[in-house]
Amino acid sequence: MAREARYARLRRIIELTRRIATAPGRLYSLAELSAATGAARSTLSEDITLIDDVLQEKGLGVVETVTGAAGGVRFRAGFSAPHAEDLAQALAVELSDPDRIIPGGFLYMTDVIFSPHWSERIGTLFAGRFQSEAADMVLTMETKGIPLALMTARSLGVPLAVARRESRVTEGPAIGLNYVSSSGRIGTMSLPRRALPAGSRVLVVDDFLKGGSTVRGLVELCQELGAACVGIASLCETPSEDKYLPAPQFSVLRLDAVDEHLRRVQLGPSESFQHYLEEARNHA
Amino acid sequence: MAREARYARLRRIIELTRRIATAPGRLYSLAELSAATGAARSTLSEDITLIDDVLQEKGLGVVETVTGAAGGVRFRAGFSAPHAEDLAQALAVELSDPDRIIPGGFLYMTDVIFSPHWSERIGTLFAGRFQSEAADMVLTMETKGIPLALMTARSLGVPLAVARRESRVTEGPAIGLNYVSSSGRIGTMSLPRRALPAGSRVLVVDDFLKGGSTVRGLVELCQELGAACVGIASLCETPSEDKYLPAPQFSVLRLDAVDEHLRRVQLGPSESFQHYLEEARNHA
Numbered sequence: 001m002a003r004e005a006r007y008a009r010l011r012r013i014i015e016l017t018r019r020i021a022t023a024p025g026r027l028y029s030l031a032e033l034s035a036a037t038g039a040a041r042s043t044l045s046e047d048i049t050l051i052d053d054v055l056q057e058k059g060l061g062v063v064e065t066v067t068g069a070a071g072g073v074r075f076r077a078g079f080s081a082p083h084a085e086d087l088a089q090a091l092a093v094e095l096s097d098p099d100r101i102i103p104g105g106f107l108y109m110t111d112v113i114f115s116p117h118w119s120e121r122i123g124t125l126f127a128g129r130f131q132s133e134a135a136d137m138v139l140t141m142e143t144k145g146i147p148l149a150l151m152t153a154r155s156l157g158v159p160l161a162v163a164r165r166e167s168r169v170t171e172g173p174a175i176g177l178n179y180v181s182s183s184g185r186i187g188t189m190s191l192p193r194r195a196l197p198a199g200s201r202v203l204v205v206d207d208f209l210k211g212g213s214t215v216r217g218l219v220e221l222c223q224e225l226g227a228a229c230v231g232i233a234s235l236c237e238t239p240s241e242d243k244y245l246p247a248p249q250f251s252v253l254r255l256d257a258v259d260e261h262l263r264r265v266q267l268g269p270s271e272s273f274q275h276y277l278e279e280a281r282n283h284a
Numbered sequence: 285m286a287r288e289a290r291y292a293r294l295r296r297i298i299e300l301t302r303r304i305a306t307a308p309g310r311l312y313s314l315a316e317l318s319a320a321t322g323a324a325r326s327t328l329s330e331d332i333t334l335i336d337d338v339l340q341e342k343g344l345g346v347v348e349t350v351t352g353a354a355g356g357v358r359f360r361a362g363f364s365a366p367h368a369e370d371l372a373q374a375l376a377v378e379l380s381d382p383d384r385i386i387p388g389g390f391l392y393m394t395d396v397i398f399s400p401h402w403s404e405r406i407g408t409l410f411a412g413r414f415q416s417e418a419a420d421m422v423l424t425m426e427t428k429g430i431p432l433a434l435m436t437a438r439s440l441g442v443p444l445a446v447a448r449r450e451s452r453v454t455e456g457p458a459i460g461l462n463y464v465s466s467s468g469r470i471g472t473m474s475l476p477r478r479a480l481p482a483g484s485r486v487l488v489v490d491d492f493l494k495g496g497s498t499v500r501g502l503v504e505l506c507q508e509l510g511a512a513c514v515g516i517a518s519l520c521e522t523p524s525e526d527k528y529l530p531a532p533q534f535s536v537l538r539l540d541a542v543d544e545h546l547r548r549v550q551l552g553p554s555e556s557f558q559h560y561l562e563e564a565r566n567h568a
Contacts, residue, residue, distance in 0.1 A: 154400035
């Protein structure tokens with residue numbers, strides 16, 4: 001009997017961990033978890049405290065309790081300072097590989113950006129960095145921004161909107177704008193009106209931040225639709241010239257130089273990343 | 285002491301569940317799990333059996349044991365028949381909403397396709413359907429295919445490659461081809477050579493399957509790079525005219541009609557989905 005009860009608790013812990021850890025940002029009511037596991041709410045609370053404890057100890061986030069009638073528990077995903085640092089280091093090593101140098105002084109990053117393995121961890125890092133901004137939407141520009149933005153939205157538990165170069169007849173009324181890209185060309189971006197509700201708090205995500213014109217365009221799209229940009233996250237930036245950005249900005253890496261002849265890539269943690277790391281260490 | 289030991293086991297079960305359930309397709313060696321939890325391998329096996337048992341009971345997949353020197357355990361994600369049916373039903377209800385009708389007889393599906401909530405579950409369904417084909421890459425065409433393809437790749441634990449309309453200077457040597465789209469226009473698609481290794485077993489994923497020309501183009505890209513297409517998965521298809529497809533094909537839904545004037549959407553589970561459901565029921 002005692003053995004049976006122990007197995008029941010182990011099984012319940014497995015099911016609770018599975019639900020909570022695989023659905024960050026999702027609010028589970030205790031009634032829902034109680035129905036799913038057949039356990040009383042008081043028992044559940046003890047289990048959830050233990051799960052929170054392990055997730056915090058592993059540096060993966062916090063299971064927060066929301067009180068009140070619409071209350072419950074919610075996993076706020078994000079990396080501790082050591083995890084964040086490990087990820088930035090691993091990314092820097094991976095992306096500094098001289099085999100990534102493309103004729104013309106470019107760096108091949110597409111496989112990393114499109115990889116579920118990397119994009120999921122980068123998304124968790126972004127979510128943790130902007131957790132306090134209470135974003136309820138993520139917005140990006142097609143194409144290479146999509147995987148990081150999707151994984152960030154997943155980690156925050158919020159929807160994703162994607163601006164496109166042209167408006168599509170299949171997506172209904174759209175808001176469009178022109179912008180001057182960092183290479184001096186005029187680009188257009190378009191977003192279906194229904195993709196971004198007025199009043200949204202929007203986290204803008206992109207893979208690469210150069211002059212910032214794409215990101216400024218996305219922020220302008222937000223404003224046109226009555227939404228507010230609460231942050232800008234990118235995987236990699238170039239050294240700042242005169243990069244005016246209308247919201248708090250965070251990059252993991254800064255790409256300083258790609259030397260085709262010496263076959264050398266100069267790339268490391270960005271200033272905003274180092275600043276974030278310091279803050280995270282002070283809070284720990 | 286007994287209480288301490290029990291907490292130790294509960295904490296270990298939480299950590300193991302977290303690792304296994306959040307990284308489908310990833311092979312964990314027992315040595316790695318042993319180092320991460322401080323438990324002996326024999327103890328771990330018992331815990332893993334219990335986790336497998338709960339995941340199977342919940343209809344979410346199987347924790348498979350790989351024997352041999354490079355062995356370990358791996359979570360093979362996929363939905364049981366009841367879960368798959370629930371998902372198809374929920375998608376059909378969501379997408380049949382007359383408010384989704386766009387002037388011209390189109391259906392607005394973008395929010396569902398870009399949603400982490402939906403795309404993750406659709407990706408798990410695709411992964412389960414094609415688990416036996418042992419795909420080691422997922423391939424899609426920009427833009428709307430990306431979220432479903434990324435989540436499918438995540439559920440299989442394999443990388444993602446994305447074909448683009450134009451080749452980019454930042455991505456190095458690319459293979460390109462022209463194809464005639466279902467609307468009769470000539471399209472181009474391009475894939476960096478290094479994105480898809482020769483010998484890959486490729487699962488092609490797209491959001492919408494109409495005439496099949498995009499998907500046939502993607503399969504041709506595979507062949508040009510010495511890779512093999514082992515399956516084709518899409519969220520939604522139109523009724524088949526003469527859709528020749530060079531690999532096993534699977535769609536969740538079939539869109540039969542969008543009536544702008546009656547404000548009615550005719551849409552339901554596809555034939556390939558119903559066939560899959562039957563097979564899954566017979567195996568259960």
